[in-house]
Amino acid sequence: MGNRGSAAVETRTIEIGKYDGKTFPDNRVISYKYTAWNFLIKNLFEQFRRVANFYFLCMGIIAAVIPDSPVTSWATLFPLLFVVTVSAIKQGYEDYRRHKADNKINNSLVTVVRDGVAQVRLRQ
Numbered sequence: 001m002g003n004r005g006s007a008a009v010e011t012r013t014i015e016i017g018k019y020d021g022k023t024f025p026d027n028r029v030i031s032y033k034y035t036a037w038n039f040l041i042k043n044l045f046e047q048f049r050r051v052a053n054f055y056f057l058c059m060g061i062i063a064a065v066i067p068d069s070p071v072t073s074w075a076t077l078f079p080l081l082f083v084v085t086v087s088a089i090k091q092g093y094e095d096y097r098r099h100k101a102d103n104k105i106n107n108s109l110v111t112v113v114r115d116g117v118a119q120v121r122l123r124q
Contacts, residue, residue: 027123029105032098034091043091047084056080 034042048054056076064073110123 029102031102032095034095043088
């Protein structure tokens, strides 16, 4: 188990708020997945990673390519387009709410201790 009787007592000093001249890491909270620039590409990629969506896309393409197909390509692609559009709207709205929540947290007041002095300021 160890020799407890001969253990030396060590002290440790913790200095709070000492700035060493290096840049601090960014403390912003980011929980969103999309930006305005990458929403369409990322969302379509995530939608077609699902097996059912990819299957119906392939079936719609095959129905469009084969001239004497018993099913029109729109009979397959329209339900797929509807499901993908509704899912994209839902995910876009959820991500918009995450952006708003992140901005609320990132612009809140925090207490900063520097050189032993506590200051209340915006979190940035």
